Amino acid sequence: MSGQVFTLPDLGEGLTEAELVRWLVAVGDAVAVDAPVAEVETAKATVEVPSPFGGVITELHGAEGATLAVGAPLITVSSGAAGSYVEEERAGSGNVLIGYGTSEAPPSRRRRTAARAAASATTAAPVTAATPATTAAPESAPEMPPVPASVVASRSGDRPAVASPVVRRLARDSGIAVEELAGTGPDGLVTRADVQAAIAAATTGAATVGTVAAGKAAAGESAAASEATAGDRRTGLPIRTRVPITGLRRAVAETLGRSRTEIPEATTWVDVDATALLALRDTLPDRPGILAVVARFVVAGLARFPELNARVDTGRGEILHLDGVNLGIAAQTERGLVVPAVAGAHRLGMRGLDAEIRRLTLAARAGTATAAELGSGSFTLNNYGVLGVDGSAAIINHPEVAILGMGRILPRPWVVDGEIVARHIVQLSLVFDHRVCDGGTAGGFLRFVADCVESPTSAMADL
Structure with a gap:
């Protein structure tokens, strides 16, 4: 066959x-x-x-x-x-x-x-593992004594241990290092019976024939044991777990690190009276989310201040002003922070933005957002208020040149017509790339969005 x-x-x-x-x-x-x-x-x-x-x-x-x-x-x-x-x-x-x-x-x-x-x-069908992963036993795994050296056998050359996923899970849950076992299956495959024998030997202290796996030099084992005992070199604290930076987390780390390295950013913010916005939202059909209403104001602001809807081409020494807006919406998920983008946000009304924001947020949290949706934004809107915080100096989502953040809306004392009254206040913060514009442009955009939030009826009449 x-x-x-x-x-x-x-x-x-x-x-x-x-x-x-x-x-x-x-x-x-x-x-x-x-x-x-x-x-x-x-x-x-x-x-x-x-x-x-x-x-x-x-x-x-x-x-x-x-x-x-x-x-x-x-x-x-x-x-x-x-x-x-x-x-x-x-x-x-x-x-x-x-x-x-x-x-x-x-x-x-x-x-x-x-x-x-x-x-x-x-x-226990054998499976050849091309690149076996070494995973620490979960905290819930039972504490097992060390496997007697007699259970461990040498392997030829540097060939990695091989075992099926079922066998690897059994070994991991039992605290057995499967790569140190000598397989009794065809071509030295580690089988379920091999792991069960190692578990029994570790529990009862029974001895079988074997030596420590080849490739585990005494110096290496001594260094590993020393590190485990000494813990973190800088603080002296024990190391509880090691978490590899992979997948989405690595992509986020690279993007944000590049943003901090390449972009000379500046931050400006303003406290805004959102009382009228909340009142207007309650009168609108289907009650769109506050984020969708603010998103509509942001898109209108970018049409007036296109410098903030741009890219910097460092290779050619050019600033590229984009024709249209793909509005990124920062979403916190179990896998980390992702920014799906509403494509063609400049062509959508408030209801259309609301529907797309809800769809993309659910897709991002379910892990079903497409690569195009996650990598096509031209400007990001970040509602960190849902995290229970009032303000933040966010990091620009490279290669974009600006990000607008919105904190939580809270009742606070506010002066209106010389009187102190309770109003619903929200902080808006804009982080921008100082290469594409100066404070006047950034402040003008932020003030435009803030004025729309404070006088939404007038703003919607003009949009």
Whole structure:
């Protein structure tokens, strides 16, 4: 039976690698054309990768948690599959990716996946891991004594340990370092029985034949033990966990770091009386969100101050003023801060902006926002008031040149016609790239938006 190797496809948007979050299949599973086989995380979103081949999976290339480059082998599918899959393979949809974000699978497929996982746990089918991930045992894992040296065996050369995802999980949950075990399966594969033997040996102290894994030099082990004992060198505190900077978090870190390095930014802010805005919003049909109302004022302000809707081309020494607005909306998600953009925001009214902002926010939090939506903004609006804070000097979302922030709206004492009264006050802050404009332009834009918030009826009549 010959096999077809499916490589990690081009993920678009200049992405060159992805982290393998989890396998959705196991060796021996039958897979249909376009059926998802793995879930990967890119710098933009979480993606389910479908197989372009139908057949039986004979090999999984890579361990959960590993980073794979575009074009690297992902799975091997046998071409001598059952007839039901051969038909689909010949039809071939031609699809490479289902799309950014993990879509909800039909319940029947989830049940089949769970059944396959249970079967895999029973048979412990071996899987070759091209790049095994070393993951610390979760805090809930039981405290296990060290595995006796007699359980650990040497491996030939620098070949990494190999085991199925089920076996790796069993070892991780039990505090066993699977890469230090000698496999008894074909070609030295680590099997479920090997891990169970190591668990029993660690618990009872029983000894078996073996030596410490090759490649673990005494000096290296001594250094690792010393680091674990000494903890952080600067503070002397113990290190509780190590969190790799990967996927979306790494992309955010690179973008914000580049923003701080390249952009000479300045910040200006103003306290605004939003009482009239709240009153007007309550009279509008469908009661659009406050963010949508402010977004409409922002788009109008950018039409009057186009310097803030621009890019800086450092290579050519030019400032590019953009024709139209893709309004980015900063959204906090479980995976980190993302900024999906309302495409063509200058062509939308208040209701259209409200609908798009709600859709994009939900998509961002569900991880289904597309790469285009996450990387096409020309100006960002950040409502950090939802975090319970009043003000912030935000970081510009590179390569944009400005970001407007809005704090929470609170009743505060305010002077109106010489009298101190309670009004609903919000702080607006604008961070801008001083290369594209000076304080006069930035202040004029901020004042325009503030005046619209304070006199929304008059502003809407002019828009």
